[in-house]
């Protein structure tokens with residue numbers, strides 16, 4: 001068996017054609033295709049067009065959203081330690097302090113009890129992370145946010161296409177950030193988006209993504225530039241190009257297929273692992289979420305990992321907790337996160353994974369335990 005990849009983009013002739021069309025027009029930067037992609041996202045999420053702003057990465061989505069709500073140096077943002085370093089970097093980029101919190105053992109979602117215990121007078125926002133595409137328990141986070149008057153920036157980088165309590169993630173909540181990087185549920189190559197029903201936030205972001213040039217977004221949609229412009233606020237170079245948006249538009253049109261395939265893979269792992277002592281799965285509804293990664297837990301994680309790598313099966317660990325990184329180390333102790341970090345293993349899950357490949361992965365795991 002040749003190497004089985006952990007994750008990958010799935011690119012058809014349609015994406016290739018869409019990119020070729022942008023190239024042929026020789027208008028590669030942010031323009032009409034970026035606007036069309038935003039409208040398509042709004043249609044998909046069943047929100048208004050003016051609630052959506054695309055950006056060039058998921059990390060910039062988080063950074064620009066935090067900036068738009070006025071996060072200042074010294075402000076505290078509560079975030080699970082068990083997340084990609086992007087969540088932490090987006091907070092510290094503004095001089096704010098990421099306060100590393102615990103996650104719940106069954107879902108690896110932000111632990112609201114720990115969040116509550118870490119709120120101070122400097123707390124300004126909570127950043128729950130939709131780990132492995134689920135936000136089960138997010139109601140508890142919104143309850144605390146309301147009680148303490150905090151903003152919520154959802155790091156939903158992994159959760160585009162997921163449903164929570166019958167509603168699409170992104171269609172409810174305060175501020176929701178998505179990533180469309182190369183391996184996410186849909187990709188632009190690189191890309192991201194911020195969704196909010198707070199239109200003042202989206203308006204700020206639409207200027208801020210173009211270096212703060214006021215109303216430049218509308219000009220760009222029309223293929224024009226601003227010459228006599230003004231700038232009032234700090235901005236960034238975070239807009240999404242026509243090339244990247246063209247890929248995203250096609251990917252979005254394929255999402256139903258992507259979604260059911262990822263769910264099918266996850267459900268098969270769950271069924272198979274039920275009868276296997278030694279390996280645990282997370283407490284998710286795989287009919288609702290669109291799993292970006294499939295994470296299992298094993299007390300023999302390191303041995304299992306070595307075993308699968310030798311069998312040419314690429315596996316991952318999502319993530320090394322941020323409170324263990326030099327930049328974010330302090331004296332904080334997170335025993336639940338530390339223990340989970342020793343157990344988690346991410347197995348291949350992507351649209352092009354074949355039945356044969358998944359059977360081989362499952363067989364190999366059975367062999368390891370038997």
Ligand SMILES: *Cc1c(COP(=O)(O)O)cnc(C)c1O
Nearest residue numbers: 057058059084086157179180181
């Ligand atoms: C992918 C990811 C990001 C960052 O998105 P990019 O588009 O890669 O910048 C942030 N947070 C989480 C949890 C992610 O998985």
